[in-house]
Amino acid sequence: MSLKVxxxxxxxxxxxxIPISVFFVLTFFRFSSYLIELESDHLLAVGRQMVYLLNEDxxxxxxxxxxxxxxxxxxxxxxxxxxxxxxxxxxxxLLKQTNTEDKVLNTGKYLVYGENFHCGSSICKLLVAMPMxxxxxxxxxxxxxxxxxxxxxxxxxxxxxxxxVRKYVKEHKNYVRRLREVALYLSHEIKTPxxxxxxxxxxxxxxxxxxxxxxxxxxxxxxLMRNLKILSEMELKIENPIHINVxxxxxxxxxxxxxxxxxxxxxxxxxxxxxAEIVSDxxxxxxxxxxxxxxxxxxxxxGSEILIRGEIRDNKVVIYIINSMVNTGWEQNKDTSxxxxxxxxxxxxxxxxxxxxxxxxxxxxxxVVELCCPS
Numbered sequence: 001m002s003l004k005v006x007x008x009x010x011x012x013x014x015x016x017x018i019p020i021s022v023f024f025v026l027t028f029f030r031f032s033s034y035l036i037e038l039e040s041d042h043l044l045a046v047g048r049q050m051v052y053l054l055n056e057d058x059x060x061x062x063x064x065x066x067x068x069x070x071x072x073x074x075x076x077x078x079x080x081x082x083x084x085x086x087x088x089x090x091x092x093x094l095l096k097q098t099n100t101e102d103k104v105l106n107t108g109k110y111l112v113y114g115e116n117f118h119c120g121s122s123i124c125k126l127l128v129a130m131p132m133x134x135x136x137x138x139x140x141x142x143x144x145x146x147x148x149x150x151x152x153x154x155x156x157x158x159x160x161x162x163x164x165v166r167k168y169v170k171e172h173k174n175y176v177r178r179l180r181e182v183a184l185y186l187s188h189e190i191k192t193p194x195x196x197x198x199x200x201x202x203x204x205x206x207x208x209x210x211x212x213x214x215x216x217x218x219x220x221x222x223x224l225m226r227n228l229k230i231l232s233e234m235e236l237k238i239e240n241p242i243h244i245n246v247x248x249x250x251x252x253x254x255x256x257x258x259x260x261x262x263x264x265x266x267x268x269x270x271x272x273x274x275x276a277e278i279v280s281d282x283x284x285x286x287x288x289x290x291x292x293x294x295x296x297x298x299x300x301x302x303g304s305e306i307l308i309r310g311e312i313r314d315n316k317v318v319i320y321i322i323n324s325m326v327n328t329g330w331e332q333n334k335d336t337s338x339x340x341x342x343x344x345x346x347x348x349x350x351x352x353x354x355x356x357x358x359x360x361x362x363x364x365x366x367x368v369v370e371l372c373c374p375s
Contacts, residue, residue: 016154024146040104047113047128073127271309291341296323
């Protein structure tokens with residue numbers, strides 16, 4: 001499994017384990033008091049039964065105690081031990097117990113029940129005790145078993161969750177792969193018939209205005225096919241970089257839009273940049289500038305000027321695309337196609353290691369592209 005899957009597994013495990021463990025720990029502290037109360041009630045019942053038997057038995061020394069689970073001491077009226085079922089080191093802790101109020105006391109180390117009874121002509125005392133250590137062992141075992149259960153349950157739930165996530169991710173990747181294959185097929189196959197139509201356009205006997213309209217529409221479709229290809233290859237990398245003359249590439253794009261700007265009296269000027277040659281991917285770089293120039297043409301005022309100039313600065317080729325925007329405003333110009341174009345521009349810039357900055361000053365809009373590095 002990859003590092004991402006391990007991280008997903010760990011995060012999922014902690015999401016289940018931490019709340020379940022906190023719940024068990026909080027429940028443990030509440031349950032511990034219930035367990036002590038339960039043991040106290042049982043100790044009280046045993047103590048009362050022992051007093052009953054001792055009152056009925058005239059010979060204490062021959063009495064057989066009914067349990068070995070508790071510490072049982074029989075004291076005379078001077079608090080001297082007459083009989084005991086266990087030998088204990090901290091006897092003084094128990095001898096301090098003087099309770100005769102028919103209840104169990106918690107001394108810290110023991111739960112102790114004490115009661116007087118008649119033994120012949122004198123009064124004796126019965127002490128029945130249970131070490132708190134035994135209760136603590138039960139509680140610790142309960143806590144460990146709860147945490148272990150939380151651990152196992154969290155592992156199982158997380159494993160099933162990760163398996164489901166991986167299954168859905170795999171299905172999603174297969175779906176995306178099929179979409180990409182369809183997109184690549186369409187972008188490749190449509191260009192050929194469009195190219196044939198564009199080549200033979202001026203042999204058709206229609207008005208020049210109609211020809212230019214058809215030409216603009218076909219070129220628009222070609223641009224969309226390029227974008228579709230880029231969108232279908234979002235994870236692509238530069239495999240075969242070549243030397244590219246940036247100015248020549250931009251002039252090709254300007255020529256591509258020549259018919260589109262003629263009707264609107266838009267003038268496109270390209271300023272030469274000496275040594276503006278870089279090593280990059282031609283298809284990606286062409287699509288990047290195609291989208292930027294397309295936006296400049298689309299949102300320029302009729303009869304305005306689009307200036308494309310550049311310079312060599314800090315060992316980078318810097319290209320400026322400047323146009324006068326229409327009066328609809330910057331926010332209104334952010335329609336769906338514009339946003340899609342910018343998304344593609346940013347994606348390509350990320351792949352090429354370029355930097356693209358958009359600026360607006362008054363009615364002027366400027367796209368600045370920094371390309372590294374001139375060869």
